Amino acid sequence: MSATQNIFIGTDSGATTSKVGGVWTDGRIISTKLLQRPTNAQQGSTAVIQGWVEAITGFLKLHDLTWTQVKGVGLAIPGPYLSYGVLGRSANLPASLAGWNVHNDYSRALAETAGRNIPLIVGNDGMFGGVAEAAKVRGAEKYSVLMLCPGSGLGSAFIDANGLPLTGDTLAGMETAHMPAPLQVLNMKPFPCGCGRTWGCIETYTTISGLPLLLAEALTRHPEHPLATAPGTPKEKALTLRGLAQQGDPLALEIFDFQARAMGVHVANLTLALDPHYVVIGGGLMDLEATTVEFRERYLGIIRTTADQYIWPTQRERIKIVAASLGELSQAIGAALAALYQQHPA
Numbered sequence: 001m002s003a004t005q006n007i008f009i010g011t012d013s014g015a016t017t018s019k020v021g022g023v024w025t026d027g028r029i030i031s032t033k034l035l036q037r038p039t040n041a042q043q044g045s046t047a048v049i050q051g052w053v054e055a056i057t058g059f060l061k062l063h064d065l066t067w068t069q070v071k072g073v074g075l076a077i078p079g080p081y082l083s084y085g086v087l088g089r090s091a092n093l094p095a096s097l098a099g100w101n102v103h104n105d106y107s108r109a110l111a112e113t114a115g116r117n118i119p120l121i122v123g124n125d126g127m128f129g130g131v132a133e134a135a136k137v138r139g140a141e142k143y144s145v146l147m148l149c150p151g152s153g154l155g156s157a158f159i160d161a162n163g164l165p166l167t168g169d170t171l172a173g174m175e176t177a178h179m180p181a182p183l184q185v186l187n188m189k190p191f192p193c194g195c196g197r198t199w200g201c202i203e204t205y206t207t208i209s210g211l212p213l214l215l216a217e218a219l220t221r222h223p224e225h226p227l228a229t230a231p232g233t234p235k236e237k238a239l240t241l242r243g244l245a246q247q248g249d250p251l252a253l254e255i256f257d258f259q260a261r262a263m264g265v266h267v268a269n270l271t272l273a274l275d276p277h278y279v280v281i282g283g284g285l286m287d288l289e290a291t292t293v294e295f296r297e298r299y300l301g302i303i304r305t306t307a308d309q310y311i312w313p314t315q316r317e318r319i320k321i322v323a324a325s326l327g328e329l330s331q332a333i334g335a336a337l338a339a340l341y342q343q344h345p346a
Contacts, residue, residue, distance in 0.1 A: 010335030011052045012076045015092040020055040021332035049109045067114040074335030076125035081171045085122045091194035127165040128334030130157020133280045143277035150283040154203040163346040177203035205262040211238035260299045264306025282324030
């Protein structure tokens, strides 16, 4: 690529790690190599922003690019927001970051580094992940896309036929993670969520955040399982479940089967409301290196058969439920695409 071609950069700030990616002005991805570093959120906002800027500088150097080529930056960061670019109280970020005007501070840091103002767009990480995966799965088609990405929390996005995310009037659109789970359908009691609610947010039943609680429930039915007496905290034990499931461990598979059913009901509810053509499932359970083909097909199959029970016949005939393909890069790439679309609509 020409050393003078313009580019757009995306920063994905997760609770634990931050990632960086970029696209050319025609939307093509510069690199699919994952570059990440600790977010350092516990050290405060200054440390976080310093890490983001250093990560972009490293990305540019790695690909023989310069700051003069950067024409826009997108930031994907968990919501909710108090106002545009101002963080609210997130379930997955330190409470000290609530009220942080991340747009102002990051814009200032980018300008100081580049020697000029760089347009910055800030949005929910799940939404921007959806922008990238929608562009990938649709190609030239003009279809709407629903994306659900279970990880530490549940990222959600609805992308319209023009490639743009539904944001809502208060920037809380598609914050589906904290919708109440239909517990009467799932036959499960309400669990507390990291957001502070105790009614049983769907995030708790579909992501890593709820695995310790689901494991505790499962162990009451399987007290002979090695995890019942294994050392470690509940979270440490829960984090071994994905690996155990790849080995066919019955208890681990039972838990992920439950999560798939919960996700299937969630997909059905959102499909009835939004009527997407594609449903893209992302997150660590779709990781090609961490999970087997058999596991991924089992998980997606349960989502599909569960959702089919509740959606309309016409939707069952046309809806496509597929695995995400960009992995951990989706939110950084989506943020870069959002920055591109802000200046050059798709």
